[in-house]
Amino acid sequence: QQQVKQSPQSLIVQKGGISIINCAYENTAFDYFPWYQQFPGKGPALLIAIRPDVSEKKEGRFTISFNKSAKQFSLHIMDSQPGDSATYFCAASRGGGADGLTFGKGTHLIIQP
Amino acid sequence: DAGVTQSPTHLIKTRGQQVTLRCSPKSGHDTVSWYQQALGQGPQFIFQYYEEEERQRGNFPDRFSGHQFPNYSSELNVNALLLGDSALYLCASSSTGSPPVVQYFGPGTRLTVT
Numbered sequence: 001q002q003q004v005k006q007s008p009q010s011l012i013v014q015k016g017g018i019s020i021i022n023c024a025y026e027n028t029a030f031d032y033f034p035w036y037q038q039f040p041g042k043g044p045a046l047l048i049a050i051r052p053d054v055s056e057k058k059e060g061r062f063t064i065s066f067n068k069s070a071k072q073f074s075l076h077i078m079d080s081q082p083g084d085s086a087t088y089f090c091a092a093s094r095g096g097g098a099d100g101l102t103f104g105k106g107t108h109l110i111i112q113p
Numbered sequence: 114d115a116g117v118t119q120s121p122t123h124l125i126k127t128r129g130q131q132v133t134l135r136c137s138p139k140s141g142h143d144t145v146s147w148y149q150q151a152l153g154q155g156p157q158f159i160f161q162y163y164e165e166e167e168r169q170r171g172n173f174p175d176r177f178s179g180h181q182f183p184n185y186s187s188e189l190n191v192n193a194l195l196l197g198d199s200a201l202y203l204c205a206s207s208s209t210g211s212p213p214v215v216q217y218f219g220p221g222t223r224l225t226v227t
Binding site for chain 1: 117144146148153154155156157158160161169171203205207209211212213214215216217218219220221
């Protein structure tokens with residue numbers, strides 16, 4: 001049973017455009033929702049995270065939108081740059097992030113110059 | 114700060130053998146989690162160690178076992194290797210405390226089973 005569903009599987013965006021990746025979860029006990037960025041040959045690196053008591057969190061060009069009633073959350077990358085080309089994973093956890101993370105299958109993002 | 118380190122970087126084993134992977138957590142962290150990432154997939158949680166005890170376990174068979182040492186470093190052991198165990202094994206460390214708790218990942222160990 002896949003508890004976190006991520007879409008799209010791959011995404012191509014022009015430089016300067018907005019990249020949007022969506023995730024849906026099933027377990028209502030999840031209370032921590034991070035996004036990780038992974039480059040080839042590297043481990044995932046935390047990009048931004050949100051807790052369900054807020055509907056939106058913004059850090060620089062990256063924004064998480066969270067819809068608790070729909071059990072969905074999304075990552076928006078504004079002014080996308082070629083350096084943003086990577087694989088992005090949404091994840092969810094209980095215990096405010098203390099428990100093991102449940103990851104989506106990932107989105108391979110390509111920013112075309 | 115060295116961050117999370119893992120060794121070895123790459124490893125090739127034969128089906129049926131046993132393997133041990135090692136992880137040193139980020140300075141100040143006391144909790145280590147292990148994940149398996151198959152090619153083209155998201156990481157899957159194997160288990161988590163805190164205070165030298167297995168605190169939580171994902172849906173992995175008993176062939177996967179671990180250990181945490183007093184200095185918080187950790188080992189992942191896999192017995193009776195199967196071809197399907199070929200993957201990138203990631204270690205993540207975190208610090209217990211008030212949420213949110215952030216897990217920091219190492220670069221991983223690439224295991225190939227032939």
